[in-house]
Amino acid sequence: xxxxxxxxxxxxxxxxxxxxxxxxxxxxxxxxxxxxxxxxxxxxxxxxxxxxxxxxxxxxxxxxxxxxxxxxxxxxxxxxxxxxxxxxxxx
Numbered sequence: 001x002x003x004x005x006x007x008x009x010x011x012x013x014x015x016x017x018x019x020x021x022x023x024x025x026x027x028x029x030x031x032x033x034x035x036x037x038x039x040x041x042x043x044x045x046x047x048x049x050x051x052x053x054x055x056x057x058x059x060x061x062x063x064x065x066x067x068x069x070x071x072x073x074x075x076x077x078x079x080x081x082x083x084x085x086x087x088x089x090x091x
Contacts (some may be wrong), residue, residue, distance in 0.1 A: 049087045064071065 023029045030036050035043040051057050069079040 041087075041091055043088060047086055 020031045023031070024036075028036060030042065033045050035045050035048060057084055065079075065081070072079050
């Protein structure tokens with residue numbers, strides 16, 4: 001019943017967003033998962049969390065990239081990577 005109510009209630013999203021806007025303006029607080037920065041910058045809390053098993057995660061991601069590169073190469077397309085630093089590092 002609760003799931004149906006959440007999905008079908010037409011103004012739920014509007015109410016949630018209005019409440020979040022009030023929290024932000026009145027109390028300088030973000031929704032769960034949001035980290036407020038200076039000069040109205042918003043971040044996700046994931047941007048500040050250390051990655052568990054970072055080396056394994058990096059190796060797994062590299063393997064995925066290599067697999068995509070190999071598939072594209074078979075189709076005559078060259079993969080070009082653009083490394084974009086995290087917003088937290090830029091700011």
